[in-house]
Every structure is written in structure tokens, then in C-alpha cells.
Amino acid sequence: MATEVAGELNDALKIDKSATPDMVHAEQKHKKEKKVKENEKSKKATKAKMEAKSAGAKDSKKDTGLGLTVKKKENFGEWYSEVVVQAELIEYYDISGCYILRPWSYAIWESIKDFFDAEIKRIGVENAYFPMFVSQKALTQEKNHIEGFAPEVAWVTKSGDTELELPIAIRPTSETVMYPIFAKWIRGHRDLPLKLNQWCNIVRWEFKHPTPFIRSREFLWQEGHTAFASKSEADEEVLTILEFYRRIYEELLAVPVIKGIKSEVEKFAGGLYTTTVEAYIPTTGRGVQGGTSHCLGQNFAEMFDISFEDEKGERKKVWQNSWGLTTRTIGVMVMIHGDDKGLVLPPRVAPVQVIVIPVPYKDIDSNALFGACTHTSELLRKAGLRVKEDTRDNYSPGWKYSHWELKGVPLRIEIGPRDLTNKQVRVVRRDNFAKEDVPLSDLVSRVTDLLEDIQSSLLEKARKERDSCIVTVNTWDEFVAALNDKKMVLAPWCNEVEVEEDVKARTKGENGAAKTLCMPLEQNDLPEGSTCFASGKPAKKWALWGRSY
Numbered sequence: 265m266a267t268e269v270a271g272e273l274n275d276a277l278k279i280d281k282s283a284t285p286d287m288v289h290a291e292q293k294h295k296k297e298k299k300v301k302e303n304e305k306s307k308k309a310t311k312a313k314m315e316a317k318s319a320g321a322k323d324s325k326k327d328t329g330l331g332l333t334v335k336k337k338e339n340f341g342e343w344y345s346e347v348v349v350q351a352e353l354i355e356y357y358d359i360s361g362c363y364i365l366r367p368w369s370y371a372i373w374e375s376i377k378d379f380f381d382a383e384i385k386r387i388g389v390e391n392a393y394f395p396m397f398v399s400q401k402a403l404t405q406e407k408n409h410i411e412g413f414a415p416e417v418a419w420v421t422k423s424g425d426t427e428l429e430l431p432i433a434i435r436p437t438s439e440t441v442m443y444p445i446f447a448k449w450i451r452g453h454r455d456l457p458l459k460l461n462q463w464c465n466i467v468r469w470e471f472k473h474p475t476p477f478i479r480s481r482e483f484l485w486q487e488g489h490t491a492f493a494s495k496s497e498a499d500e501e502v503l504t505i506l507e508f509y510r511r512i513y514e515e516l517l518a519v520p521v522i523k524g525i526k527s528e529v530e531k532f533a534g535g536l537y538t539t540t541v542e543a544y545i546p547t548t549g550r551g552v553q554g555g556t557s558h559c560l561g562q563n564f565a566e567m568f569d570i571s572f573e574d575e576k577g578e579r580k581k582v583w584q585n586s587w588g589l590t591t592r593t594i595g596v597m598v599m600i601h602g603d604d605k606g607l608v609l610p611p612r613v614a615p616v617q618v619i620v621i622p623v624p625y626k627d628i629d630s631n632a633l634f635g636a637c638t639h640t641s642e643l644l645r646k647a648g649l650r651v652k653e654d655t656r657d658n659y660s661p662g663w664k665y666s667h668w669e670l671k672g673v674p675l676r677i678e679i680g681p682r683d684l685t686n687k688q689v690r691v692v693r694r695d696n697f698a699k700e701d702v703p704l705s706d707l708v709s710r711v712t713d714l715l716e717d718i719q720s721s722l723l724e725k726a727r728k729e730r731d732s733c734i735v736t737v738n739t740w741d742e743f744v745a746a747l748n749d750k751k752m753v754l755a756p757w758c759n760e761v762e763v764e765e766d767v768k769a770r771t772k773g774e775n776g777a778a779k780t781l782c783m784p785l786e787q788n789d790l791p792e793g794s795t796c797f798a799s800g801k802p803a804k805k806w807a808l809w810g811r812s813y
């Protein structure tokens with residue numbers, strides 16, 4: 265199985281020989297220069313947005329916290345900014361591109377972390393922590409790797425008023441931090457495989473417009489770095505990790521993704537090949553890279569002299585992988601499931617799965633009501649659910665409904681005097697607002713079922729919508745039409761660097777150019793004689809194209 269898939273990866277890599285590293289790097293350099301130019305434009309837009317935001321903060325709707333002032337479909341950018349703040353995921357900060365992750369979003373990150381951490385430990389990966397500072401020498405050791413990214417590296421140049429003798433970089437990723445140490449630790453075949461992961465923050469001084477979770481200058485991630493004696497072991501791990509990433513999106517966040525291989529233009533330049541999970545935001549029609557799992561080949565082993573003595577006493581270079589998943593996951597989930605009332609959280613990652621709200625009526629005995637709320641939440645908590653009671657007496661039940669809807673809690677339980685009499689509770693779903701009365705005797709099993717149903721119907725709904733936005737085309741005209749219709753486009757492709765560059769140039773507009781998102785691992789048959797939609801040359805693969813974040 266592993267070799268079959270590795271063969272598949274290799275096939276995808278059989279691309280035109282004209283894709284020299286120089287060309288790829290020239291393209292990346294061009295990309296960065298363009299970004300720098302965009303900087304000024306983007307700064308102005310941010311300022312205007314922040315001003316609008318503070319003006320908006322004064323209006324009464326926001327003061328009372330009673331909901332969003334914009335609709336998702338009408339102004340997606342504004343809607344997103346409002347949701348992340350009002351749902352208490354994010355607090356803004358006075359450095360552009362840096363955001364505070366509040367407990368509500370940090371808890372979601374912890375769910376992702378708990379899942380992934382357990383899975384990688386099962387396959388023998390160990391956690392470690394390496395410093396956040398990189399010497400200039402180490403950072404620039406592997407030139408291919410850093411060249412295109414150089415403008416995004418942040419440097420420490422001073423301590424107090426004194427210039428440092430040599431500037432020190434803040435890690436934008438840790439290949440160059442870890443690999444000199446790998447060279448020291450790996451001596452013989454018994455030191456392999458070496459499989460390390462770290463949970464940390466990194467800094468990339470992006471010049472594109474920042475967006476909470478999706479593109480920020482500092483973010484949290486995990487980065488895995490592994491070294492093997494053989495390529496086949498490395499190939500196999502690349503796909504194992506990619507499958508964990510797919511499961512994080514689909515099973516935890518209820519976000520459908522497509523697994524694939526990046527084109528030569530889009531892959532990590534320092535590596536051999538890059539695999540990815542790609543998500544799609546229907547409201548903007550943009551693809552979004554969800555996480556990448558790279559086979560680095562022996563490139564870094566060469567540069568950092570990471571070698572081992574094999575069983576025959578011969579010196580060999582190691583085969584390496586690196587893989588990363590960031591807090592962008594949270595932004596993708598918000599964009600896909602959120603609605604005009606705010607966040608919609610999949611139960612598996614919701615910090616609170618059930619909110620219990622007492623609904624007092626006139627001068628009814630509120631002790632009995634509060635007692636019923638406590639009893640209800642204890643029953644559910646004992647069943648392992650995350651439950652909270654909102655018994656604050658300075659807010660009305662209606663205000664609380666809106667508040668917890670805004671925060672995306674999957675289920676709300678309302679308990680009023682009539683429910684006390686009938687030994688039942690009223691349960692309301694966040695995803696479709698369906699209401700039902702549940703007898704206390706059925707509480708745990710019904711609530712558990714409902715949470716599972718919400719989890720699966722969020723994924724199903726998102727998948728249906730995503731699938732309806734994938735258009736298969738064969739010609740350039742069909743391609744352009746689908747792209748302008750905010751679709752992702754599946755097209756037969758010759759897999760040539762110049763052709764991807766040409767498609768980018770021809771689709772460049774206000775909304776950014778189209779690029780390949782990936783070549784899906786699951787490939788439909790390419791009929792005999794299929795030609796590339798863009799070049800007319802023989803097609804080698806189905807590629808997924810789109811505009812992206």
C-alpha cells in the first residue's frame with residue numbers, strides 16, 4: 265500500500281524538466297516583491313477598517329452585544345471581523361497582524377492539539393522544544409529554502425540601546441534551528457528514525473492584508489521534523505500525517521478537505537514534494553491551504569550534513585520530512601460554519617457543548633428552577649459532556665440566548681416552570697434552530713444523539729456546498745467562466761511550470777490570480793488523448809485550480 269501511494273506521488277512529480285529550482289525561486293522572489301508593494305495599499309485598508317470598527321463599536325447594537333451588524337453574504341470581510349470579536353475568539357492588539365487568542369478560541373486549539381498529539385505519539389513521534397532564535401548562519405545555510413521567504417523574516421538587532429554584534433532571526437519555521445542538532449544526534453542507523461514535533465509560535469512578517477487566524481504575523485502551530493534511513497519510510501509518514509490533518513478538518517472541525525500534491529510552483533522550495541489538505545470557503549469562492557506534509561528528500565541532509573552509518577558500515581544521508589498545521593484551522597471553521605447569528609461550533613471542538621439557561625416566570629420559586637438547572641447539567645457532565653449553566657441574574661433569558669448563539673454553542677437547554685412540572689427540558693439546536701422537549705428520563709441519550717447529529721450534519725452540509733462548487737472543465741473559456749463564478753476548477757493539466765505561470769498571468773485581476781490548489785490524490789481517469797485546458801499539450805493530471813487565501 266505504502267509503495268503504491270509513494271509511486272503515485274512520484275508519478276505526480278514526473279513533471280517537465282524545465283522546472284528548474286531557479287525558475288521556481290525567481291517566481292517566489294517576484295511574489296514577495298509584489299507583496300511588499302501591496303503593503304502600502306493593505307496598510308491603508310487596515311486603518312480604514314479599524315476606524316470603521318471603532319465607530320461601529322459605539323452603536324447600540326454592539327453595546328448590548330445583541331448580535332452582528334452585517335450579514336455573511338452581504339459583506340463577508342466585515343462579518344468575519346465581527347464574528348471573531350463578538351464570539352470572544354479574538355481581541356485586537358496594537359501591532360498589526362498580531363491578535364490575542366481568547367480562552368474561547370484557545371480551547372478549540374487545545375481540542376485539535378489533544379487529538380493530534382495523541383495520534384503522533386501513537387506512531388512514535390516525541391515532543392521537544394527548540395529555541396525561537398536562529399543565527400544568521402544557520403538560517404541561510406540552505407539557500408533555496410530561505411531565498412523566497414527572506415522578506416518575511418523578523419530580526420532582533422538590539423538589546424536595550426546596544427546593537428547586537430550579529431542580528432538574530434526569530435524562527436519563521438524551525439528547519440534551520442533543528443537540523444544542525446539532528447546532524448549531531450544522528451550517527452548510526454540505530455539513531456533512526458528520529459521523529460520530533462514541537463508545539464510553538466512562529467513569526468512571519470507578512471505584507472499581505474492580515475486576517476485573524478487565516479493570516480497573522482505570529483501564529484501557533486505544530487511542526488514535525490523527522491529523519492529516516494530510507495525514502496520509503498519517509499513517503500509513508502508523509503501520508504500518515506496528511507491523513508491526521510484530514511481527520512482534524514473533517515472529524516473535529518466538520519470541514520471537508522481535498523488531499524493532494526502541490527505543483528512544482530506551489531511546493532515548499534526546500535523540499536522534494538509537498539502534500540496538502542485544501543479547504544474551500546464558498547462565500548468568497550477561495551481555496552485555503554489547510555496544512556502541509558512535506559517530503560524534504562535529502563536536500564537538508566546535504567546542507568546540514570545529516571548522515572548515518574548503515575548496517576554495511578557505509579555513510580548515507582538521511583531522508584527527511586516536515587509537516588505543519590496552524591491556528592488557521594480555527595479561521596477556516598469559523599468561515600465555513602458561521603451564520604448571521606454568529607459562530608456555529610461543531611460539538612467535538614466546542615468548549616461548551618450545552619448551555620443551560622433558566623427561564624424564570626413572574627414570581628415563581630427560582631430556587632426550584634436553579635435546582636433543576638444544576639441537576640440537568642450534572643447529569644450531562646457525568647456523561648462526559650462539556651456543560652455550562654448561565655444563572656446570571658443581570659441578563660434576561662433572551663439576551664443569554666443571543667449571547668450563546670453568537671458564541672456558537674451547539675445545544676441550548678431552556679428550563680422554565682412548565683418544564684419543571686412536566687419533568688422535561690426544552691432543547692434548541694444552534695445549527696438549524698430546531699426545538700424539542702426532552703423528558704428528563706431520556707436526557708443523556710437524546711442530548712448525546714443530538715450532538716452527534718449536529719457534528720455529522722455540519723460536515724454533510726459543508727460537503728454538499730463544497731461539492732457543488734467544483735466544476736470540471738476541458739477548455740480555457742470554461743475555466744475562466746467557472747473561476748469568475750467563484751468556483752474551484754478541476755481541469756486536465758500538462759503539469760508544466762511555465763503553464764501555471766501563464767495561467768496566473770492571464771487570470772490576474774483585482775481578486776488575485778488563479779493557481780493550482782493541488783493535484784488531488786484521488787484522480788479520476790484521464791481519457792486517452794486528453795489535452796491541457798491551458799496549453800493544449802498532452803494532459804498528465806487532473807489539477808484543482810482556484811483563487812486562494
Ligand code: 87F
Nearest residue numbers: 413416436437468487532556586587588
Ligand atoms: C517564511 C519565512 C522564512 C514558509 C517561511 O510547511 C521561511 C519560511 O520555510 C519557510 N514560510 N516556509 C516553509 C515552511 C515549511 C515547513 N516547515 C515545517 C512547513 C511545515 C512545518
